[in-house]
Amino acid sequence: xxxxxxxVVVGAGISGLVAARDLVHAGLEVLVLESRxxxxxxxxxxxxxxxxxxxxxxxxxxxxQHRIHALIEELGLQTYPTHTAGRNIAEIGETRSxxxxxxxxxxxxxxxxxxxxxxxxxxxARQVAAADPWDGARAEELDGQTFATWLRQxxxxxxxxxxxxxxxxxxxxxxxxDFSALWAAFYIxxxxxxxxxxxxxxxxxxxxxxxxxxxxxxALAEQLDERILLNAAVTDIDWSEQGVRVVxxxxxVRAQRAVIAMPPxxxxxxxxxxxxxxxxxxxxxRMASGRVIKVNVAYExxxxxxxxxxxxxxxxRRLVSxxxxxTPLDSxxxxxxxxxxxxxxxxxxxxxxxxxxxxxxxxxxxxxxPAAQNYIEYIERDxxxxxxxxxxxxxxxxxxxxxxxxxxxxxxxxxxHWAGAETATTWVGAMDGAAESGQRAALxxxxxxxxxxxx
Amino acid sequence: xxxxxxxVVVGAGISGLVAARDLVHAGLEVLVLESRxxxxxxxxxxxxxxxxxxxxxxxxxxxxQHRIHALIEELGLQTYPTHTAGRNIAEIGETRSxxxxxxxxxxxxxxxxxxxxxxxxxxxARQVAAADPWDGARAEELDGQTFATWLRQxxxxxxxxxxxxxxxxxxxxxxxxDFSALWAAFYIxxxxxxxxxxxxxxxxxxxxxxxxxxxxxxALAEQLDERILLNAAVTDIDWSEQGVRVVxxxxxVRAQRAVIAMPPxxxxxxxxxxxxxxxxxxxxxRMASGRVIKVNVAYExxxxxxxxxxxxxxxxRRLVSxxxxxTPLDSxxxxxxxxxxxxxxxxxxxxxxxxxxxxxxxxxxxxxxPAAQNYIEYIERDxxxxxxxxxxxxxxxxxxxxxxxxxxxxxxxxxxHWAGAETATTWVGAMDGAAESGQRAALxxxxxxxxxxxx
Numbered sequence: 032x033x034x035x036x037x038x039v040v041v042g043a044g045i046s047g048l049v050a051a052r053d054l055v056h057a058g059l060e061v062l063v064l065e066s067r068x069x070x071x072x073x074x075x076x077x078x079x080x081x082x083x084x085x086x087x088x089x090x091x092x093x094x095x096q097h098r099i100h101a102l103i104e105e106l107g108l109q110t111y112p113t114h115t116a117g118r119n120i121a122e123i124g125e126t127r128s129x130x131x132x133x134x135x136x137x138x139x140x141x142x143x144x145x146x147x148x149x150x151x152x153x154x155x156a157r158q159v160a161a162a163d164p165w166d167g168a169r170a171e172e173l174d175g176q177t178f179a180t181w182l183r184q185x186x187x188x189x190x191x192x193x194x195x196x197x198x199x200x201x202x203x204x205x206x207x208x209d210f211s212a213l214w215a216a217f218y219i220x221x222x223x224x225x226x227x228x229x230x231x232x233x234x235x236x237x238x239x240x241x242x243x244x245x246x247x248x249x250a251l252a253e254q255l256d257e258r259i260l261l262n263a264a265v266t267d268i269d270w271s272e273q274g275v276r277v278v279x280x281x282x283x284v285r286a287q288r289a290v291i292a293m294p295p296x297x298x299x300x301x302x303x304x305x306x307x308x309x310x311x312x313x314x315x316x317r318m319a320s321g322r323v324i325k326v327n328v329a330y331e332x333x334x335x336x337x338x339x340x341x342x343x344x345x346x347x348r349r350l351v352s353x354x355x356x357x358t359p360l361d362s363x364x365x366x367x368x369x370x371x372x373x374x375x376x377x378x379x380x381x382x383x384x385x386x387x388x389x390x391x392x393x394x395x396x397x398x399x400x401p402a403a404q405n406y407i408e409y410i411e412r413d414x415x416x417x418x419x420x421x422x423x424x425x426x427x428x429x430x431x432x433x434x435x436x437x438x439x440x441x442x443x444x445x446x447x448h449w450a451g452a453e454t455a456t457t458w459v460g461a462m463d464g465a466a467e468s469g470q471r472a473a474l475x476x477x478x479x480x481x482x483x484x485x486x
Numbered sequence: 487x488x489x490x491x492x493x494v495v496v497g498a499g500i501s502g503l504v505a506a507r508d509l510v511h512a513g514l515e516v517l518v519l520e521s522r523x524x525x526x527x528x529x530x531x532x533x534x535x536x537x538x539x540x541x542x543x544x545x546x547x548x549x550x551q552h553r554i555h556a557l558i559e560e561l562g563l564q565t566y567p568t569h570t571a572g573r574n575i576a577e578i579g580e581t582r583s584x585x586x587x588x589x590x591x592x593x594x595x596x597x598x599x600x601x602x603x604x605x606x607x608x609x610x611a612r613q614v615a616a617a618d619p620w621d622g623a624r625a626e627e628l629d630g631q632t633f634a635t636w637l638r639q640x641x642x643x644x645x646x647x648x649x650x651x652x653x654x655x656x657x658x659x660x661x662x663x664d665f666s667a668l669w670a671a672f673y674i675x676x677x678x679x680x681x682x683x684x685x686x687x688x689x690x691x692x693x694x695x696x697x698x699x700x701x702x703x704x705a706l707a708e709q710l711d712e713r714i715l716l717n718a719a720v721t722d723i724d725w726s727e728q729g730v731r732v733v734x735x736x737x738x739v740r741a742q743r744a745v746i747a748m749p750p751x752x753x754x755x756x757x758x759x760x761x762x763x764x765x766x767x768x769x770x771x772r773m774a775s776g777r778v779i780k781v782n783v784a785y786e787x788x789x790x791x792x793x794x795x796x797x798x799x800x801x802x803r804r805l806v807s808x809x810x811x812x813t814p815l816d817s818x819x820x821x822x823x824x825x826x827x828x829x830x831x832x833x834x835x836x837x838x839x840x841x842x843x844x845x846x847x848x849x850x851x852x853x854x855x856p857a858a859q860n861y862i863e864y865i866e867r868d869x870x871x872x873x874x875x876x877x878x879x880x881x882x883x884x885x886x887x888x889x890x891x892x893x894x895x896x897x898x899x900x901x902x903h904w905a906g907a908e909t910a911t912t913w914v915g916a917m918d919g920a921a922e923s924g925q926r927a928a929l930x931x932x933x934x935x936x937x938x939x940x941x
Contacts, residue, residue, distance in 0.1 A: 123762045156520055171603060174663065175632060175662075175664075176631070176635045177632060177635070177885045177886070178630055179630045179631070179885075179886075180631045180632070180635045181822075206628065206886055206890075208630040208666075208886030209772075209885065251730045266721065296754075300754065300755050302721075302755070302873075306873045309777065309832075309835045309870045310835070311869050312776060312871075312877075313774070313832075313870065313877070316751050316775060316877070317774045319768070319772045319884070322764065322768060374890060376764075377764075377765065377768075377890055377891075380764045381765070413764070413856075415764045415767060416761065416764050416767075418757075418761045421767065421771060422767075422768070422771070429664075429772065430634075431632070431661055431664045436719070436832075437831055482668070
């Protein structure tokens with residue numbers, strides 16, 4: 032099949048769909064090519080036994096995420112608060128405690144250490160500019176060290192260091208060895224600080240989408256209708272100043288411009304002719320994705336609530352390092368969602384399905400007691416095992432990369448424009464960043480392409 | 487075209503060719519698929535104006551590199567010593583000096599610092615096991631920091647630190663920010679220490695191949711004859727315990743097993759079905775290649791020799807940080823070879839060809855005086871711009887990668903076996919490492935595959 036449009040969009044995650052929608056609004060003919068048999072990218076709903084949708088990918092939104100909130104409103108979707116009422120569980124160091132509010136009970140010395148590390152982290156994040164993090168006075172120094180090195184120097188206590196390792200795993204689905212301190216600062220800065228990033232009320236986990244987060248993508252796809260081609264994995268892009276020729280299986284699409292809306296590491300699988308400039312090639316080689324297995328475990332009821340527990344639990348000694356109440360709105364089924372991040376995901380991915388499930392359930396029993404054994408459904412998603420994701424929650428730059436090749440993240444190359452949550456300047460890697468990047472890429476294209484009507 | 491053989495080899499660099507040759511010797515039917523229109527991979531001869539071959543890729547061999555020496559002998563090739571007679575030039579810190587022997591004139595304090603850094607580096611390298619560098623007592627600590635962090639802590643003086651930055655750029659074609667201290671230790675350990683790695687006489691730059699290093703690949707290819715298919719870039723590999731189906735353009739090859747002999751980062755461009763296990767995926771995402779532009783500049787005569795200079799020059803302030811006499815044996819034409827590594831390669835790759843050439847020649851004039859202006863030929867090779875190399879001299883693991891995913895570098899996956907200089911245990915990234923890896927992969931396969939005759 033041969034098609035000809037004004038703009039071809041590669042990828043039907045939120046960034047690609049938003050770009051496509053904006054381009055259509057600008058009067059352009061658009062075709063979106065999606066490798067999978069569904070839209071949404073790293074956002075996906077599955078179903079609980081009762082049929083209610085449950086989020087197995089990106090899920091939460093929070094204050095300050097203006098672009099995704101505007102989109103939610105425009106699409107006629109609603110949000111509701113994440114369930115947080117009750118006492119939380121924390122297993123840190125040798126202790127196990129229950130607490131309310133934001134901070135677990137801890138040795139005051141460790142608490143003071145955590146406070147000063149966070150203060151330094153937030154100060155470092157404020158010093159990094161969102162649009163050009165590679166340009167600051169300390170950029171080279173911070174990009175030259177792993178975030179682990181930075182943490183080791185910042186922490187006075189072993190428990191303070193260990194606390195921030197766990198935070199890193201939860202926030203980045205990666206280990207602090209994996210990326211540079213500059214990437215950490217850029218990422219945290221893009222969220223306005225560590226608190227907004229890790230908090231429920233007032234932070235990035237404050238709200239959920241009624242019907243599940245994939246509804247954002249599904250509603251956008253409905254608007255785009257027949258402009259989306261599924262099961263169309265792009266393998267080749269020929270490009271010149273005159274336009275692009277994009278090959279996906281038996282389909283060839285010619286267009287004036289392309290928006291490539293994929294996790295940056297995956298763009299390296301496409302064969303570009305001519306080859307891309309060295310800086311882009313190097314960037315792509317040097318970005319990698321985090322690794323997370325997200326598990327949703329369903330119960331007849333949210334039994335933990337009856338004991339006054341919120342469902343939130345953290346541990347520095349379990350494979351499932353974070354658990355939250357993920358019961359959907361108005362659902363009678365109770366759901367606990369667990370995250371297995373970074374090295375723990377390495378370990379779990381090497382297990383058989385049965386071993387892994389047993390291990391997850393055993394952690395839930397450890398947190399919430401024997402009632403956690405009586406699950407009615409176990410739903411897991413290993414995003415690193417997905418060919419068209421390569422990992423989750425998002426990709427990061429390895430040390431030395433952001434300063435040398437960060438400028439190539441967004442810079443268009445001839446008719447090629449880049450979108451994707453990693454190309455955002457704020458809320459990088461989140462749904463909000465995805466929306467930002469789609470809008471920005473669409474604007475870039477509209478400035479360059481004349482609509483058919485005016486040609 | 488459909489072909490069926492016992493073993494398919496992907497890549498006709500030295501590792502792939504060695505593997506293929508060993509497999510043929512074992513009585514197996516082999517086909518080598520090579521993406522380029524030539525064999526040799528990152529090893530390539532071009533021609534001087536007088537027709538003599540000149541090496542624009544990997545070039546030197548040295549003592550202790552037993553596998554490549556055995557291969558050279560077996561193929562009936564000869565070596566000759568790299569030209570080193572005369573005084574060397576060093577520009578370090580604010581000073582410029584000429585010296586003979588191995589060590590430039592330097593402030594004794596700086597010299598002492600360099601000595602103690604090297605001592606610590608060699609000790610660290612000795613502690614890392616070649617076969618399983620991820621297993622040592624300090625492995626996690628060393629893999630968690632960039633080599634830049636390690637150097638900063640090891641150095642007492644700014645000049646000592648700066649000296650090792652330059653060494654890093656020359657040895658790895660990368661910056662010390664790019665990879666972990668553990669990778670540095672593994673790489674240096676595989677060469678038996680820093681001295682063997684950076685030395686001429688007694689080290690890895692001791693000898694050259696008569697006729698140019700690509701003759702190794704060309705001679706192997708001659709033996710393999712019609713078993714090599716050029717211009718056959720592999721895009722898809724379907725695999726199961728029963729065998730592989732490899733697609734390269736219009737050619738489909740079925741085989742019992744495959745040896746994939748490519749730089750690890752490039753293996754990520756192949757679509758494997760089923761997808762590879764997560765650990766391999768993560769490894770590939772987290773390896774990247776160095777960046778070097780190698781320039782050979784030809785003159786009527788090796789004019790520097792008349793002034794008593796060896797042609798060896800180093801500088802911490804020039805884009806061309808290392809220069810050597812690269813005049814071929816019995817050639818009347820004089821050749822200087824220069825290396826533009828790491829960040830300097832970023833800078834030079836962004837220039838136009840004319841700017842870059844002017845900049846290189848200006849550096850040579852800075853080193854050797856106005857006579858360097860009168861070149862008769864300028865031959866450059868930007869290996870990072872080559873689609874089927876993605877960089878040079880070799881790829882490295884970013885921090886946190888070797889300990890978590892290093893085991894996936896060599897581990898076969900079903901019928902898939904991995905070769906390439908990066909999968910060696912000694913002389914990693916060198917021609918010797920490539921030969922080692924090809925032999926090892928062939929052995930793995932022979933143990934598993936029964937020859938047609940015995941079936």
